[in-house]
Amino acid sequence: xxxxxxxxxxxPRVDTSRRTRAPLHLGWWLAAAxxxxxxxxxxxxxxxxxxxxxSVVWEYFLSTDVLAGLARTVELTAIAMACxxxxxxxxxxxxxxxxxxxxxxxxxxxxxxxGTPLLVHILFWYNLAALVPAIAVEIPxxxxxxxxxxxxxxxxxxxxxxxxGLNEAAYMAEVVRGGLLSVDPGQxxxxxxxxxxxxxxxxxxxxxxxxxxxxxxxxxxVISMLKxxxxxxxxxxxxxxxxxxxxxxxxxxxxxxxVVASAWYLIVTSVLYVVQHHLERRFSRGTGRG
Amino acid sequence: MxxxxxxxxxxxxxxxxxxxLRGIDLDxxxxxxxxxxxxxxxxxxxxLRTINHLEPLDRGAVFLRDELIGYRESGGRLVxxxxxxxxxxxARFGMVFQGFNLFPHMTVLENVVEAPLRVRRESxxxxxxxxxDLLTSVGLADRADAYxxxxxxxxxxxxxxxxxxxxxxxxxxFDEPTSALDPELVGEVLDVMRHLAAGGMTMVVxxxxxxxxxxxxxxxxxxxxxxxxxxxxxADVLERPRERRTREFLTxxx
Numbered sequence: 001x002x003x004x005x006x007x008x009x010x011x012p013r014v015d016t017s018r019r020t021r022a023p024l025h026l027g028w029w030l031a032a033a034x035x036x037x038x039x040x041x042x043x044x045x046x047x048x049x050x051x052x053x054x055s056v057v058w059e060y061f062l063s064t065d066v067l068a069g070l071a072r073t074v075e076l077t078a079i080a081m082a083c084x085x086x087x088x089x090x091x092x093x094x095x096x097x098x099x100x101x102x103x104x105x106x107x108x109x110x111x112x113x114x115g116t117p118l119l120v121h122i123l124f125w126y127n128l129a130a131l132v133p134a135i136a137v138e139i140p141x142x143x144x145x146x147x148x149x150x151x152x153x154x155x156x157x158x159x160x161x162x163x164x165g166l167n168e169a170a171y172m173a174e175v176v177r178g179g180l181l182s183v184d185p186g187q188x189x190x191x192x193x194x195x196x197x198x199x200x201x202x203x204x205x206x207x208x209x210x211x212x213x214x215x216x217x218x219x220x221x222v223i224s225m226l227k228x229x230x231x232x233x234x235x236x237x238x239x240x241x242x243x244x245x246x247x248x249x250x251x252x253x254x255x256x257x258x259v260v261a262s263a264w265y266l267i268v269t270s271v272l273y274v275v276q277h278h279l280e281r282r283f284s285r286g287t288g289r290g
Numbered sequence: 291m292x293x294x295x296x297x298x299x300x301x302x303x304x305x306x307x308x309x310x311l312r313g314i315d316l317d318x319x320x321x322x323x324x325x326x327x328x329x330x331x332x333x334x335x336x337x338l339r340t341i342n343h344l345e346p347l348d349r350g351a352v353f354l355r356d357e358l359i360g361y362r363e364s365g366g367r368l369v370x371x372x373x374x375x376x377x378x379x380x381a382r383f384g385m386v387f388q389g390f391n392l393f394p395h396m397t398v399l400e401n402v403v404e405a406p407l408r409v410r411r412e413s414x415x416x417x418x419x420x421x422x423d424l425l426t427s428v429g430l431a432d433r434a435d436a437y438x439x440x441x442x443x444x445x446x447x448x449x450x451x452x453x454x455x456x457x458x459x460x461x462x463x464f465d466e467p468t469s470a471l472d473p474e475l476v477g478e479v480l481d482v483m484r485h486l487a488a489g490g491m492t493m494v495v496x497x498x499x500x501x502x503x504x505x506x507x508x509x510x511x512x513x514x515x516x517x518x519x520x521x522x523x524x525a526d527v528l529e530r531p532r533e534r535r536t537r538e539f540l541t542x543x544x
Contacts (some may be wrong), residue, residue: 003523091438107427184391185388186387186389187391187393188386189344189391190385190391190392190393190450191343191393192376192377192379192380193342193344193383193384193385193387193454194380194381194404194405194453194454194457195377195378195379195380195382195405195409196377196405196408196409197377198372200408200409204404205393205407208395209393209395212395226445227454229338246434266458273514
Protein backbone atom coordinates (compact mmCIF):
# COMPACT_ATOMS: atom_id res chain seq x y z
CA UNK A 1 0.00 0.00 0.00
CA UNK A 2 1.43 3.33 -0.89
CA UNK A 3 0.78 6.30 1.24
CA UNK A 4 0.46 9.51 -0.62
CA UNK A 5 1.86 12.50 1.21
CA UNK A 6 -0.30 15.48 0.55
CA UNK A 7 0.49 18.95 1.69
CA UNK A 8 -1.78 19.81 4.66
CA UNK A 9 -4.90 21.76 3.70
CA UNK A 10 -4.42 25.43 4.34
CA UNK A 11 -6.47 26.57 7.36
CA PRO A 12 -9.37 28.84 6.37
CA ARG A 13 -8.58 32.46 6.73
CA VAL A 14 -10.30 34.25 9.61
CA ASP A 15 -9.95 37.75 10.92
CA THR A 16 -8.72 37.09 14.48
CA SER A 17 -8.47 40.75 15.37
CA ARG A 18 -12.22 41.27 15.97
CA ARG A 19 -14.33 40.30 18.98
CA THR A 20 -16.79 37.42 18.68
CA ARG A 21 -20.49 38.14 19.03
CA ALA A 22 -23.63 36.18 19.97
CA PRO A 23 -25.85 34.97 17.11
CA LEU A 24 -29.04 36.89 16.33
CA HIS A 25 -31.78 35.09 18.27
CA LEU A 26 -34.74 35.72 15.99
CA GLY A 27 -36.98 33.66 18.29
CA TRP A 28 -36.20 35.95 21.23
CA TRP A 29 -37.23 39.02 19.27
CA LEU A 30 -40.45 37.31 18.18
CA ALA A 31 -41.30 36.35 21.78
CA ALA A 32 -40.56 39.89 22.96
CA ALA A 33 -42.87 41.32 20.29
CA UNK A 34 -45.76 38.97 21.22
CA UNK A 35 -45.40 39.62 24.96
CA UNK A 36 -44.99 43.36 24.41
CA UNK A 37 -48.15 43.62 22.30
CA UNK A 38 -50.16 41.59 24.82
CA UNK A 39 -49.04 43.82 27.69
CA UNK A 40 -49.82 46.96 25.67
CA UNK A 41 -53.34 45.69 25.00
CA UNK A 42 -53.99 44.81 28.63
CA UNK A 43 -52.42 48.12 29.66
CA UNK A 44 -54.65 50.13 27.37
CA UNK A 45 -57.77 48.41 28.77
CA UNK A 46 -56.60 49.00 32.32
CA UNK A 47 -55.71 52.63 31.80
CA UNK A 48 -58.45 53.78 29.42
CA UNK A 49 -61.45 51.70 30.46
CA UNK A 50 -64.17 53.90 32.01
CA UNK A 51 -65.07 50.97 34.28
CA UNK A 52 -61.66 50.96 35.95
CA UNK A 53 -61.78 54.32 37.61
CA UNK A 54 -58.29 54.93 39.05
CA SER A 55 -59.49 57.86 41.11
CA VAL A 56 -61.71 55.36 42.98
CA VAL A 57 -58.72 53.08 43.53
CA TRP A 58 -56.74 55.93 45.12
CA GLU A 59 -59.76 57.07 47.09
CA TYR A 60 -60.17 53.72 48.84
CA PHE A 61 -56.56 52.49 48.88
CA LEU A 62 -55.86 53.98 52.31
CA SER A 63 -59.44 54.20 53.61
CA THR A 64 -60.07 53.13 57.19
CA ASP A 65 -62.30 50.20 56.21
CA VAL A 66 -59.77 48.78 53.78
CA LEU A 67 -56.89 49.20 56.24
CA ALA A 68 -58.96 47.59 58.99
CA GLY A 69 -59.67 44.70 56.62
CA LEU A 70 -55.98 44.44 55.79
CA ALA A 71 -55.09 44.35 59.48
CA ARG A 72 -57.68 41.62 60.05
CA THR A 73 -56.25 39.59 57.13
CA VAL A 74 -52.69 39.85 58.48
CA GLU A 75 -53.90 38.98 61.99
CA LEU A 76 -55.85 35.98 60.70
CA THR A 77 -52.87 34.78 58.67
CA ALA A 78 -50.48 35.15 61.59
CA ILE A 79 -52.67 33.35 64.15
CA ALA A 80 -53.75 30.56 61.78
CA MET A 81 -50.15 30.09 60.65
CA ALA A 82 -48.92 29.94 64.25
CA CYS A 83 -51.54 27.26 65.01
CA UNK A 84 -50.57 25.47 61.80
CA UNK A 85 -46.87 25.43 62.65
CA UNK A 86 -47.39 24.20 66.21
CA UNK A 87 -49.91 21.60 65.03
CA UNK A 88 -47.64 20.63 62.14
CA UNK A 89 -44.63 20.06 64.40
CA UNK A 90 -46.74 17.92 66.76
CA UNK A 91 -48.18 15.92 63.87
CA UNK A 92 -44.75 15.45 62.26
CA UNK A 93 -43.25 14.14 65.50
CA UNK A 94 -46.29 11.87 65.95
CA UNK A 95 -45.93 10.63 62.39
CA UNK A 96 -42.30 9.63 63.03
CA UNK A 97 -43.20 7.97 66.34
CA UNK A 98 -42.30 4.29 66.72
CA UNK A 99 -45.75 3.70 68.27
CA UNK A 100 -47.99 2.53 65.39
CA UNK A 101 -51.27 4.00 66.72
CA UNK A 102 -49.72 7.43 67.17
CA UNK A 103 -48.18 7.41 63.71
CA UNK A 104 -51.44 6.19 62.19
CA UNK A 105 -53.45 8.96 63.90
CA UNK A 106 -51.18 11.64 62.45
CA UNK A 107 -51.33 10.05 59.02
CA UNK A 108 -55.14 9.92 59.10
CA UNK A 109 -55.35 13.56 60.15
CA UNK A 110 -53.19 14.65 57.23
CA UNK A 111 -55.18 12.43 54.85
CA UNK A 112 -58.48 13.91 56.00
CA UNK A 113 -57.53 17.57 55.93
CA UNK A 114 -55.67 17.38 52.65
CA GLY A 115 -58.54 15.49 51.08
CA THR A 116 -61.35 17.95 51.85
CA PRO A 117 -61.75 21.55 50.62
CA LEU A 118 -60.74 24.38 52.92
CA LEU A 119 -63.91 26.27 52.01
CA VAL A 120 -65.99 23.40 53.38
CA HIS A 121 -64.05 23.52 56.67
CA ILE A 122 -64.61 27.26 56.95
CA LEU A 123 -68.36 26.81 56.40
CA PHE A 124 -68.45 23.87 58.80
CA TRP A 125 -66.87 25.70 61.73
CA TYR A 126 -68.97 28.79 61.00
CA ASN A 127 -72.11 26.60 61.17
CA LEU A 128 -70.95 24.45 64.07
CA ALA A 129 -74.01 25.48 66.08
CA ALA A 130 -76.12 23.50 63.61
CA LEU A 131 -74.34 20.33 64.81
CA VAL A 132 -73.66 21.17 68.46
CA PRO A 133 -75.94 23.94 69.70
CA ALA A 134 -74.18 24.29 73.04
CA ILE A 135 -70.72 23.40 74.26
CA ALA A 136 -70.48 22.09 77.81
CA VAL A 137 -67.77 20.83 80.09
CA GLU A 138 -69.30 18.13 82.22
CA ILE A 139 -68.24 15.16 84.26
CA PRO A 140 -69.70 12.11 82.48
CA UNK A 141 -72.97 11.14 84.25
CA UNK A 142 -72.24 13.97 86.69
CA UNK A 143 -72.91 17.67 86.98
CA UNK A 144 -72.26 20.17 84.20
CA UNK A 145 -69.45 22.50 85.16
CA UNK A 146 -69.74 24.96 82.35
CA UNK A 147 -72.06 25.46 79.42
CA UNK A 148 -72.08 28.06 76.67
CA UNK A 149 -74.03 28.68 73.49
CA UNK A 150 -71.86 27.56 70.54
CA UNK A 151 -72.52 30.75 68.62
CA UNK A 152 -71.29 32.83 71.55
CA UNK A 153 -68.12 30.82 71.91
CA UNK A 154 -67.26 30.24 68.26
CA UNK A 155 -67.35 33.71 66.77
CA UNK A 156 -66.99 33.96 62.97
CA UNK A 157 -63.40 35.02 63.47
CA UNK A 158 -62.61 32.09 65.75
CA UNK A 159 -64.32 29.73 63.30
CA UNK A 160 -62.05 31.10 60.59
CA UNK A 161 -58.92 30.68 62.72
CA UNK A 162 -59.87 27.09 63.62
CA UNK A 163 -60.61 26.13 60.03
CA UNK A 164 -57.45 27.72 58.62
CA GLY A 165 -55.25 26.51 61.49
CA LEU A 166 -56.41 22.89 61.43
CA ASN A 167 -56.06 22.77 57.69
CA GLU A 168 -52.63 24.37 57.77
CA ALA A 169 -51.40 21.90 60.40
CA ALA A 170 -51.92 19.07 57.90
CA TYR A 171 -49.75 20.76 55.28
CA MET A 172 -47.12 21.93 57.78
CA ALA A 173 -46.90 18.38 59.14
CA GLU A 174 -45.63 17.22 55.77
CA VAL A 175 -43.24 20.15 55.51
CA VAL A 176 -41.78 19.54 58.98
CA ARG A 177 -41.59 15.78 58.47
CA GLY A 178 -39.68 16.34 55.24
CA GLY A 179 -37.28 18.62 57.11
CA LEU A 180 -36.65 16.15 59.93
CA LEU A 181 -36.12 13.27 57.50
CA SER A 182 -33.72 15.35 55.42
CA VAL A 183 -31.14 15.37 58.23
CA ASP A 184 -28.58 12.60 57.76
CA PRO A 185 -29.05 9.84 60.40
CA GLY A 186 -25.27 10.03 60.94
CA GLN A 187 -25.84 13.39 62.62
CA UNK A 188 -28.08 11.84 65.26
CA UNK A 189 -25.56 9.03 65.78
CA UNK A 190 -22.68 11.45 66.21
CA UNK A 191 -24.68 13.47 68.75
CA UNK A 192 -25.68 10.32 70.66
CA UNK A 193 -22.11 9.04 70.62
CA UNK A 194 -20.98 12.32 72.22
CA UNK A 195 -23.40 11.69 75.08
CA UNK A 196 -26.18 14.05 74.08
CA UNK A 197 -29.70 13.19 75.21
CA UNK A 198 -32.57 12.83 72.77
CA UNK A 199 -33.72 16.38 73.50
CA UNK A 200 -30.26 17.89 73.13
CA UNK A 201 -29.78 16.00 69.87
CA UNK A 202 -33.03 17.37 68.47
CA UNK A 203 -32.50 20.93 69.69
CA UNK A 204 -28.82 21.37 68.92
CA UNK A 205 -28.26 19.13 65.91
CA UNK A 206 -31.41 17.97 64.08
CA UNK A 207 -33.74 20.98 64.28
CA UNK A 208 -31.18 23.62 63.20
CA UNK A 209 -30.42 21.53 60.11
CA UNK A 210 -34.08 20.72 59.45
CA UNK A 211 -34.99 24.43 59.61
CA UNK A 212 -32.93 25.12 56.53
CA UNK A 213 -35.10 22.67 54.61
CA UNK A 214 -38.34 23.71 56.30
CA UNK A 215 -38.11 27.51 55.89
CA UNK A 216 -38.59 27.88 52.11
CA UNK A 217 -41.79 25.76 51.95
CA UNK A 218 -43.05 27.40 55.16
CA UNK A 219 -42.64 30.78 53.49
CA UNK A 220 -44.72 29.49 50.61
CA UNK A 221 -47.32 28.26 53.09
CA VAL A 222 -47.54 31.71 54.71
CA ILE A 223 -48.06 33.30 51.32
CA SER A 224 -50.73 30.70 50.42
CA MET A 225 -52.37 31.25 53.79
CA LEU A 226 -52.55 35.01 53.25
CA LYS A 227 -54.44 34.43 50.02
CA UNK A 228 -56.51 31.52 51.37
CA UNK A 229 -57.72 33.78 54.18
CA UNK A 230 -59.81 35.58 51.51
CA UNK A 231 -62.05 32.48 51.52
CA UNK A 232 -63.16 33.53 54.99
CA UNK A 233 -65.10 36.39 53.33
CA UNK A 234 -67.93 33.84 52.77
CA UNK A 235 -68.64 34.00 56.51
CA UNK A 236 -68.88 37.81 56.51
CA UNK A 237 -65.66 38.12 58.49
CA UNK A 238 -64.43 41.64 57.69
CA UNK A 239 -61.00 40.72 56.36
CA UNK A 240 -59.52 42.49 53.35
CA UNK A 241 -61.65 40.93 50.61
CA UNK A 242 -64.91 41.16 52.56
CA UNK A 243 -64.15 44.79 53.43
CA UNK A 244 -63.90 45.80 49.78
CA UNK A 245 -66.97 43.68 48.97
CA UNK A 246 -68.99 45.68 51.47
CA UNK A 247 -67.81 48.90 49.82
CA UNK A 248 -68.52 47.85 46.23
CA UNK A 249 -71.88 46.41 47.15
CA UNK A 250 -72.80 49.98 48.05
CA UNK A 251 -71.13 51.98 45.30
CA UNK A 252 -70.94 49.32 42.53
CA UNK A 253 -67.28 50.19 41.83
CA UNK A 254 -66.47 46.47 41.79
CA UNK A 255 -63.35 46.41 39.64
CA UNK A 256 -61.50 49.37 41.22
CA UNK A 257 -62.07 47.90 44.67
CA UNK A 258 -60.88 44.46 43.61
CA VAL A 259 -57.76 46.24 42.34
CA VAL A 260 -57.37 47.83 45.78
CA ALA A 261 -57.57 44.42 47.49
CA SER A 262 -55.22 42.76 44.97
CA ALA A 263 -52.69 45.56 45.34
CA TRP A 264 -52.60 45.06 49.10
CA TYR A 265 -52.28 41.26 48.77
CA LEU A 266 -49.37 41.82 46.36
CA ILE A 267 -47.67 44.29 48.69
CA VAL A 268 -47.90 41.96 51.70
CA THR A 269 -46.77 38.87 49.75
CA SER A 270 -43.82 40.89 48.39
CA VAL A 271 -42.81 41.84 51.92
CA LEU A 272 -43.11 38.17 52.90
CA TYR A 273 -40.84 37.16 50.01
CA VAL A 274 -38.16 39.52 51.30
CA VAL A 275 -38.50 38.21 54.87
CA GLN A 276 -38.32 34.62 53.61
CA HIS A 277 -35.18 35.40 51.63
CA HIS A 278 -33.44 36.81 54.70
CA LEU A 279 -34.51 33.89 56.90
CA GLU A 280 -33.15 31.44 54.34
CA ARG A 281 -29.82 33.21 54.36
CA ARG A 282 -29.76 33.27 58.14
CA PHE A 283 -30.33 29.51 58.41
CA SER A 284 -28.10 28.31 55.60
CA ARG A 285 -25.03 28.74 57.84
CA GLY A 286 -22.28 26.33 56.86
CA THR A 287 -24.00 24.97 53.77
CA GLY A 288 -22.52 27.33 51.23
CA ARG A 289 -25.89 28.52 50.00
CA GLY A 290 -25.70 31.78 51.95
CA MET B 291 -0.54 -3.27 79.15
CA UNK B 292 -2.85 -2.33 82.01
CA UNK B 293 -5.94 -3.86 83.50
CA UNK B 294 -9.02 -4.76 81.45
CA UNK B 295 -11.13 -1.72 80.55
CA UNK B 296 -13.70 -3.19 78.22
CA UNK B 297 -15.39 -6.58 78.45
CA UNK B 298 -17.79 -8.03 75.92
CA UNK B 299 -19.54 -11.23 76.93
CA UNK B 300 -21.51 -13.50 74.57
CA UNK B 301 -22.79 -10.59 72.47
CA UNK B 302 -25.63 -11.58 70.14
CA UNK B 303 -27.41 -9.45 67.56
CA UNK B 304 -29.85 -10.22 64.75
CA UNK B 305 -31.63 -8.12 62.16
CA UNK B 306 -34.83 -10.03 61.58
CA UNK B 307 -33.70 -13.57 60.81
CA UNK B 308 -30.17 -12.58 59.90
CA UNK B 309 -27.76 -13.22 62.76
CA UNK B 310 -25.08 -10.54 62.62
CA LEU B 311 -23.25 -11.35 65.86
CA ARG B 312 -23.28 -14.92 67.19
CA GLY B 313 -21.79 -14.71 70.64
CA ILE B 314 -18.72 -12.49 70.79
CA ASP B 315 -16.35 -12.40 73.77
CA LEU B 316 -13.71 -9.71 73.75
CA ASP B 317 -11.54 -8.07 76.42
CA UNK B 318 -9.63 -4.88 75.82
CA UNK B 319 -6.91 -3.76 78.22
CA UNK B 320 -6.07 -0.21 79.21
CA UNK B 321 -3.93 1.39 76.49
CA UNK B 322 -4.45 -1.48 74.09
CA UNK B 323 -5.13 -0.94 70.37
CA UNK B 324 -7.39 -3.63 68.92
CA UNK B 325 -8.13 -3.81 65.21
CA UNK B 326 -11.30 -5.56 64.07
CA UNK B 327 -10.83 -7.05 60.62
CA UNK B 328 -13.05 -9.08 58.37
CA UNK B 329 -14.95 -9.14 55.11
CA UNK B 330 -17.92 -6.80 54.70
CA UNK B 331 -20.95 -8.27 56.40
CA UNK B 332 -18.80 -10.04 58.97
CA UNK B 333 -20.39 -7.97 61.75
CA UNK B 334 -17.33 -5.93 62.74
CA UNK B 335 -19.04 -2.52 62.48
CA UNK B 336 -22.12 -3.79 64.30
CA UNK B 337 -19.87 -5.17 67.04
CA LEU B 338 -18.19 -1.78 67.40
CA ARG B 339 -21.59 -0.07 67.65
CA THR B 340 -22.79 -2.41 70.38
CA ILE B 341 -19.90 -1.22 72.56
CA ASN B 342 -21.36 2.26 73.15
CA HIS B 343 -24.92 1.00 72.72
CA LEU B 344 -25.62 2.71 69.41
CA GLU B 345 -26.81 -0.80 68.62
CA PRO B 346 -28.88 -2.57 71.31
CA LEU B 347 -28.00 -6.20 72.09
CA ASP B 348 -30.26 -9.21 71.74
CA ARG B 349 -28.29 -11.11 74.35
CA GLY B 350 -24.99 -10.76 76.18
CA ALA B 351 -23.38 -7.86 77.99
CA VAL B 352 -20.85 -5.07 77.58
CA PHE B 353 -18.92 -3.75 80.57
CA LEU B 354 -16.82 -0.60 80.79
CA ARG B 355 -14.62 -1.29 83.83
CA ASP B 356 -17.32 -2.69 86.15
CA GLU B 357 -20.27 -0.82 84.73
CA LEU B 358 -22.83 -2.67 82.65
CA ILE B 359 -23.41 -0.64 79.46
CA GLY B 360 -26.90 0.03 78.10
CA TYR B 361 -28.79 -2.13 80.58
CA ARG B 362 -29.66 -2.70 84.20
CA GLU B 363 -30.50 -5.99 85.78
CA SER B 364 -34.09 -6.48 86.84
CA GLY B 365 -35.53 -9.83 87.89
CA GLY B 366 -32.64 -11.74 86.36
CA ARG B 367 -33.07 -10.09 82.96
CA LEU B 368 -31.42 -7.08 81.34
CA VAL B 369 -33.64 -4.05 80.78
CA UNK B 370 -32.52 -1.18 78.56
CA UNK B 371 -31.63 2.03 80.38
CA UNK B 372 -33.44 5.33 79.83
CA UNK B 373 -32.28 8.11 77.55
CA UNK B 374 -30.39 10.10 80.22
CA UNK B 375 -28.48 7.12 81.57
CA UNK B 376 -27.56 5.95 78.06
CA UNK B 377 -26.32 9.44 77.23
CA UNK B 378 -24.20 9.53 80.40
CA UNK B 379 -22.64 6.18 79.53
CA UNK B 380 -22.06 7.03 75.87
CA ALA B 381 -20.16 10.14 76.91
CA ARG B 382 -17.43 7.84 78.28
CA PHE B 383 -16.72 6.47 74.79
CA GLY B 384 -15.47 8.46 71.85
CA MET B 385 -16.53 7.46 68.37
CA VAL B 386 -15.15 8.32 64.96
CA PHE B 387 -17.31 7.48 61.95
CA GLN B 388 -16.57 6.54 58.39
CA GLY B 389 -18.54 9.56 57.14
CA PHE B 390 -17.03 12.00 59.72
CA ASN B 391 -20.53 13.20 60.74
CA LEU B 392 -19.34 16.64 61.77
CA PHE B 393 -22.18 19.07 62.46
CA PRO B 394 -22.31 21.15 59.26
CA HIS B 395 -24.03 24.16 60.84
CA MET B 396 -21.24 24.62 63.38
CA THR B 397 -17.68 25.77 62.87
CA VAL B 398 -14.77 23.42 63.58
CA LEU B 399 -14.32 24.92 67.05
CA GLU B 400 -18.06 24.78 67.79
CA ASN B 401 -18.07 21.11 66.79
CA VAL B 402 -15.32 20.36 69.29
CA VAL B 403 -16.73 22.37 72.23
CA GLU B 404 -20.37 21.28 71.73
CA ALA B 405 -20.31 18.14 73.89
CA PRO B 406 -18.04 19.56 76.64
CA LEU B 407 -20.38 22.56 76.93
CA ARG B 408 -23.74 20.79 76.67
CA VAL B 409 -23.00 17.36 78.09
CA ARG B 410 -20.30 18.05 80.68
CA ARG B 411 -21.39 21.65 81.31
CA GLU B 412 -17.82 22.91 81.24
CA SER B 413 -17.24 26.64 81.29
CA UNK B 414 -16.82 28.12 77.79
CA UNK B 415 -13.29 29.31 78.56
CA UNK B 416 -12.11 25.87 79.71
CA UNK B 417 -13.80 24.07 76.82
CA UNK B 418 -12.37 26.49 74.32
CA UNK B 419 -8.81 26.28 75.57
CA UNK B 420 -8.91 22.51 75.52
CA UNK B 421 -10.51 22.49 72.04
CA UNK B 422 -7.75 24.71 70.68
CA ASP B 423 -5.13 22.39 72.23
CA LEU B 424 -6.78 19.36 70.63
CA LEU B 425 -7.06 21.08 67.25
CA THR B 426 -3.39 21.98 67.51
CA SER B 427 -2.53 18.35 68.21
CA VAL B 428 -4.33 17.24 65.03
CA GLY B 429 -2.73 20.12 63.10
CA LEU B 430 -5.86 22.18 62.49
CA ALA B 431 -5.70 25.08 64.95
CA ASP B 432 -5.70 27.52 62.03
CA ARG B 433 -9.04 26.15 60.73
CA ALA B 434 -10.94 26.61 64.01
CA ASP B 435 -13.40 29.10 62.50
CA ALA B 436 -13.98 27.26 59.22
CA TYR B 437 -17.12 25.29 58.51
CA UNK B 438 -16.66 21.56 57.89
CA UNK B 439 -17.56 21.78 54.20
CA UNK B 440 -14.54 24.01 53.61
CA UNK B 441 -12.23 21.24 54.80
CA UNK B 442 -10.89 18.21 52.95
CA UNK B 443 -12.08 14.77 54.03
CA UNK B 444 -8.83 14.13 55.88
CA UNK B 445 -9.13 17.42 57.75
CA UNK B 446 -12.76 16.70 58.62
CA UNK B 447 -11.83 13.32 60.03
CA UNK B 448 -9.06 14.90 62.13
CA UNK B 449 -11.61 17.38 63.51
CA UNK B 450 -13.93 14.44 64.26
CA UNK B 451 -11.11 12.81 66.23
CA UNK B 452 -10.51 16.05 68.16
CA UNK B 453 -14.27 16.25 68.85
CA UNK B 454 -14.27 12.71 70.27
CA UNK B 455 -11.15 13.41 72.36
CA UNK B 456 -12.71 16.55 73.85
CA UNK B 457 -14.84 14.33 76.09
CA UNK B 458 -11.72 12.57 77.46
CA UNK B 459 -13.12 9.14 76.58
CA UNK B 460 -12.04 5.95 78.32
CA UNK B 461 -12.11 4.12 75.00
CA UNK B 462 -12.01 5.49 71.47
CA UNK B 463 -13.99 3.61 68.82
CA PHE B 464 -13.15 3.98 65.12
CA ASP B 465 -15.59 2.77 62.47
CA GLU B 466 -13.61 2.50 59.19
CA PRO B 467 -12.16 5.98 59.71
CA THR B 468 -10.30 6.10 56.40
CA SER B 469 -12.69 4.24 54.08
CA ALA B 470 -14.40 7.39 52.79
CA LEU B 471 -11.14 9.24 52.13
CA ASP B 472 -9.30 9.85 48.88
CA PRO B 473 -6.13 7.69 48.94
CA GLU B 474 -3.76 10.65 49.34
CA LEU B 475 -5.63 11.79 52.50
CA VAL B 476 -5.55 8.45 54.34
CA GLY B 477 -2.03 9.00 55.66
CA GLU B 478 -2.74 12.17 57.63
CA VAL B 479 -5.60 10.49 59.53
CA LEU B 480 -3.59 7.33 60.23
CA ASP B 481 -0.74 9.52 61.52
CA VAL B 482 -3.07 11.12 64.07
CA MET B 483 -4.27 7.66 65.11
CA ARG B 484 -0.69 6.38 65.42
CA HIS B 485 0.10 9.32 67.63
CA LEU B 486 -2.91 8.57 69.85
CA ALA B 487 -1.92 4.91 70.13
CA ALA B 488 1.61 5.88 71.10
CA GLY B 489 0.13 8.19 73.75
CA GLY B 490 -1.57 5.24 75.44
CA MET B 491 -5.17 5.73 74.24
CA THR B 492 -7.32 2.62 74.40
CA MET B 493 -8.66 2.11 70.88
CA VAL B 494 -10.93 -0.33 69.06
CA VAL B 495 -10.56 0.17 65.31
CA UNK B 496 -12.62 -1.35 62.50
CA UNK B 497 -10.41 -1.00 59.45
CA UNK B 498 -9.28 -2.40 56.13
CA UNK B 499 -5.84 -0.81 56.51
CA UNK B 500 -3.77 -3.96 57.00
CA UNK B 501 -0.49 -2.07 57.18
CA UNK B 502 -1.83 0.21 59.88
CA UNK B 503 -3.13 -2.78 61.82
CA UNK B 504 0.20 -4.57 61.60
CA UNK B 505 2.22 -1.49 62.58
CA UNK B 506 0.02 0.03 65.26
CA UNK B 507 -2.37 -2.55 66.68
CA UNK B 508 -1.43 -4.64 69.69
CA UNK B 509 -4.00 -7.20 68.70
CA UNK B 510 -5.83 -8.11 65.52
CA UNK B 511 -9.24 -9.74 65.74
CA UNK B 512 -10.54 -11.44 62.62
CA UNK B 513 -14.32 -11.82 62.32
CA UNK B 514 -16.43 -13.69 59.82
CA UNK B 515 -20.18 -14.40 59.85
CA UNK B 516 -20.56 -12.86 63.27
CA UNK B 517 -17.96 -14.90 65.13
CA UNK B 518 -14.32 -14.35 66.02
CA UNK B 519 -12.34 -16.70 63.76
CA UNK B 520 -8.88 -15.84 64.95
CA UNK B 521 -7.18 -13.29 67.18
CA UNK B 522 -3.76 -12.57 68.57
CA UNK B 523 -0.80 -10.22 68.32
CA UNK B 524 -1.31 -8.21 65.12
CA ALA B 525 1.95 -9.32 63.51
CA ASP B 526 1.11 -13.02 64.07
CA VAL B 527 -2.44 -12.88 62.75
CA LEU B 528 -1.55 -10.77 59.75
CA GLU B 529 1.79 -12.38 58.82
CA ARG B 530 1.14 -15.99 59.84
CA PRO B 531 -2.60 -16.53 59.94
CA ARG B 532 -3.57 -20.00 61.21
CA GLU B 533 -7.11 -20.07 59.83
CA ARG B 534 -7.98 -20.63 56.18
CA ARG B 535 -10.61 -17.86 56.14
CA THR B 536 -8.16 -15.34 57.57
CA ARG B 537 -5.64 -16.27 54.88
CA GLU B 538 -8.26 -15.92 52.14
CA PHE B 539 -9.33 -12.52 53.41
CA LEU B 540 -5.76 -11.27 53.66
CA THR B 541 -4.92 -12.31 50.10
CA UNK B 542 -7.97 -10.39 48.88
CA UNK B 543 -7.25 -7.12 50.65
CA UNK B 544 -3.55 -7.02 49.96
